[in-house]
Amino acid sequence: MTKAWSSMQTDRKAYGIQGGFLPREIFKTEGESDLIRLSFLSMPMDKVETKWQLWKNYQYVLAFRFAIQEINKDPQLLPNLTLGFQLYNSVTSGQFTLRSTLHWLTGKHHLIPNYTCQTQGKTVAIIAGTTSVFSAEIGTMLELYKTPQITYGPFDPMLSERAKFPSIYQMATSDSSLACGMLSLLLHFGWIWVAIFVSNDLKGEQFLQDILAEMVKKGVCLAYALKLPDSKKRYENTKISFLADLHILSANVYILYGDVSSLYTMEFLSQYYLTLGKVWIMAAKWEIALLETEHMLHSFHGGFSFSHHKGEIPGLKHFVKTVDPSHYPEDFFLSQLWLHALHCLPRGSHCGTVGVCPPNASFEFFPGHIDMLTTSDSSYFIYSAVYAVAHALHKMLSEQIEKGSPGDAAQPRILPWQLAIHGSTWHVSRDLPLQALSPRVSRATGSPPPPPPPPPAGEDVSFHETRHRMKHYDIHNIVNFPAGFRLLIKIGEFSSENAHDQGLVLNEEMIEWPAAFKETPQSLCSQRCGPGxxxxxxxxxxxxxxxxxxxxxxxxxxxxxxxxxxxxxxxxxxxxxxxxxxxKLVTFLGFKEFLGMALACMALCFSVLTAAILWVFVRHRDTPIVKANNRTLSYVLLITLLLCFLCSLLFIGRPNTATCLLQQIAFGLVFTVAVSTVLAKTMTVILAFKALKPGRIMRQLLVIGASNFIIPICSFIQLALCGIWLGSSPPFIDTDVHSEPGHIILVCNKGSVTAFYCVLGYLGSLALVSFTVAFLARNLPDTFNEAKFLTFSMLVFCSVWVTFLPVYHSTKGKVIVAVEIFSILASSAGLLGCIFFPKCYIILIKPDKVSLKAFKNQISSRRT
Structure with missing residues (x-):
């Protein structure tokens, strides 16, 4: 790295930052005494011999180096200054953390607190923290020196507590919307029965509470919940019983959330029991750890990974493709990576018998499990962290120049705690470009320097804690290959700025499901209820x-x-x-259907029979039996009964306004005339026998035909009731939609139910009076006396209509119309049969009994 740095220090003052540490230092820069360093803690390299997947972590170094190189080439961001750096290897072991921190602080292998031998530049910031536990451990020591630490690991709310960790800043974004994104994915595929595994810490507990709250709102149920311990050692001497439950769980979808150690625990547990045939949903911060799992390689196949949306870093892929050990000979890890991956080294970067790589050899041709070209979340955060420090330096140096004289720009004094102050307060809004920073005075000329350009990735760069507002996720499908390779294929996005049911966008054709499922799996507690x-x-x-x-x-x-x-x-x-x-089909009691046709035939038959009886009575009108039973009233009753039979036809056929009005009115009037005629006939018999006794009143009533006035008086009362009915609430056409499934029945609504029962009640009262009078006259002399027949006929009449009322209320639809028609026919037939059939029998079958001689013989026999 010394050669690389010397070429960039011709007309610049060198500054540096530091990006991490632990026992083994990979390489570091050397430069002038005022070099400002950025220390970077890179990937773990202690298990290189056994875990070749960890070589992918070297991408962090490449992203870090690329950002430093871009900043030093930028004449506007840090003009006349060079940003230096140191790289250290990380050992993922907490027991070395304190010791390694002291090694870095003192600059010697001898641990001397509050002493440092670093004379070639001051480290102003540290970029580190693959895990929150590691960041917290070294942050406690660094806080004594007020050295800011910028973490590129997963976001942890614990590290955002300013009272505990005032100098720790997180580049990763908050998972506040992760629960909503995962729930949207569950609802999209109809997965409402899920198991959840979270780490046994505050972060896992918070995520569990968040997603359970969303699940309750959306109707998703929890099948199983387990808090994973932070170390697999707890299970080494413990019987693993819950894994059997996992296999038999009806839930086919598992949600996994926690730190990397939680995934290692699941990997350890899977050695004893594979959880195949399940869809795993997890956060992308386990992306690197996924590559280390062996036993769960096939278990995670077809799962989903959520990662915060990030833009591409322009130029990074080209930089990675052009990097080789010949450019950085002091980086022995880069040489080892090439040697073990390609079994060769570029010309000029080695000595000995190692083969020379072809001229076009690059990271592009590395094995699939060492993918350096796909930018990971951590690489993106590292790149942004370097720019955040650079912009904080820009602002801090500009303020120093504004407060002092231009001559002070040659030897600027920068302390780590000053950068922490500027880094924690400097924040660029997402709606405000970085060019909007206020202009500062140039250190060389005293004129305002140009504002610093935005980072090439186009994102805000700051290690301010408010970065957790980002709520846009990329969704990847985890695809495993038989050779042990694993890819994360982007298949969709989720944005919490939209409604949860509209913020999810998926390309389902690209999804690879677990091998146990040939189509989209289901995760249900009960089988779905189909339509119906x-x-x-x-x-x-x-x-x-x-x-x-x-x-x-x-x-x-x-x-x-x-x-x-x-x-x-x-x-x-x-x-x-x-x-x-x-x-529904519109229907009614018509003449063409069986019930309507049967009732119509009955009505016509009874009408013809009544007409025949009327003809018999008219033909034998001079016989004593016809004369003795009041010939005129008999004619009136027969005509009325004929009309009763015919009025039943008004109830059959498609209802219309005319038939609806005539049905009940005709029924009420003709039956009133019929019953009042029976009453008149009964009164005539009574007056005839009472007139034989001394007294003038009965004889006068019989002479003037008082019984004949009963018919018009009773009929007038019924006519008045019908008139009131028609005037207040007349019958009308209505539909019955509930009586018969699949049919709309056209019926005649009674209109005023009270008026209907008043008409029916008056008719019933008149029938009861007629029955009572006839019953009292039943013991009169029986020669041509029809009182007994009238009594029996009214008994039949009253029985029919008393039975009609409960049947009428218990039926519905077309049957209710049929019941009313049947009651009309039955009651009319009862009157016709009980009153006139005996007379017709005598007139037609026993004509000798109706002669004058037979009548005189019968009277003589009664006197003797």
Whole structure:
């Protein structure tokens, strides 16, 4: 590195930063006494011989070196200054942390507190921290010297506590929206039954609370939750029983969240029990650790990884392709990497019998498990951290020049705690470009220098704690290959700035599922309820564990896992599967259907029979039996019964306004005339026998035909009731949509139900009076006396209509119309049969009994 640095120090003063440490120092820069260093803690290299996947961590060094090189070439960011650096290898062991920190602080192998031998430049910042535990351990020591530490590892809220770690700054962004992103992925594929594994620390606990809160809102249930210990050693002497439960869990989706040690724990546990056939969802901060896992190589295949969205670093890939050991001969790790990966070294970078690499050899041709061209999250954060320090230096030096004289620019005094102050307060808004920094006075000329340019990646660079506002994630699919290679293929994005159901964008065609699934897997506690069913949850079980219940006869559900069934509209009805509504057929009691045709035939037959009886009575009008039973009233009753039979036809056929008005009115009036005629006939019999006794009143009533006035009086009362009915709330055409599934029945609505029952009640009262009068007259002399027949006919009439009321209220649809028609026919037939059939039998079958001679013989026999 000495040669590389000397070429950049011709007309610049050299400054440096330091980027990490631990026992083994890879290489460091040498330069002038005022060199400002940035120390960088690179990847672990202690297990190089056994874990070749760790060579991918060398990408951190390349990103760090590329950023330093860009800054030193930039004439505006740090003009007349050179940024130096030191690189140290990291040992992932907490027991060496304190010792290594003291080694770096003192500059000697002899640990002398509060003493340093570093004379060739002051280190102003350290870029380190693959884990939060490591950053916290070295941060405690560095805080004594107020040396700022910028971590490029996963974001940890513990490190953001300014009271504990005032000089630690995190480049990684917060995971505050990670739970929302993972939940959106679950909902996208319909995964509502998941298991969660988190690290046993505050970060894992916070993530568990966040995602459980979102799961409750969205109806996703927790099948299993486990807090992983921070070390696999706890399980070495412990029986692992829960792994068997993992295998039999009905959940096919596992969420994994925690630090790298948690993943190592899962890797250790998988040695005893592989968890195949599961979809793993995790954060991309385990990206490097994933490459180290052996037993879970196939377990994670087809899983998903969330990483914060990052832009490309222009020029980095070209830089990586052109780097080789000949450019940096002092970097022995780079030589080892080439030697072990390509089994050769570039010309001029070695001695001995090692083969010479072809001229086009580069990182581009390295094995697949050592991918240096794909920028990782940590590499991106390292690159941004270097620029954050450079901009803080720019601001700090500009302020020093403003406060002092231009001559002070030659020997600027920079202390680490000063950089911490400027770095913690300097922040660039995402809406404000870096060029908006206020102009400073040039150290050489005293004129305002040009503002520093933004970093080539186009992102804000700051180690301020407010960077956690970033809420944009890239989603990668984890794909394993038989040779042990693993790739992270970007298949989508999630942005929490949009609604959760719209912020997820996926390319499902690119997704590679675990080998156990040939299509998109399901993760359910219960089988989905298909269309036509709804979910019924149980109090003692999670909401995702439910029973499917078929919708009721009037409801449907047209989607899967319906919470409630939806009723069909009044003009529709559910199909047999109850997954959609069908239009109902309009129907009514018509003449063409069997029930309507049967009732119509009955009405016509009874009408013809009544007309025949009327013809018989008219033909034998001079016979004693016809004369004795009031010939006129008999004619009126027969005509009325004929109309009763015919009025039943008004109830059959398609309803219209005319038929709806005539149905109940005609029924009420003709039956009132019929019942009042029966009452008049009964009163005539009573008056005829009472007139034989002394007294003038009965005889006068019989002479003037008082019984004949009963019919118009009773009919007028019923006519008044019907008039009130028509005037207040007349019957109208209506539809019955509930009586028969699949049909809309056209019916005649009664209008005023009160008026209907008033008409029916008046008719019933008149029938009861007629029955009572006839019953009292039943014991009169029976020669041509029809009182007994009238009593029986009214008994039949009243029985029919008393039975009609409960049947009428218990039926619906077209049947209710049929019941009313049947009651009309039955009651009319009862009157016709009980009153006129005996007379017709005598007139037609026994004509000798209706002669005058037979009548006189019967009277003589009664007197004797």
């Amino acid at each position: 069913f709804r979910k019924m949850t149980h109090e003692e079980r999670p909401v995702c564990c439910y029973t499917c219940v078929i919708c009721s006869e009037r409801d449907i559900s047209n989607h899967t896992d319906a919470e409630q069934c939806t009723p069909c509209a009044d003009h529709e009805y559910p199909n047999l599967e109850r997954n959609h509504c069908l239009p």
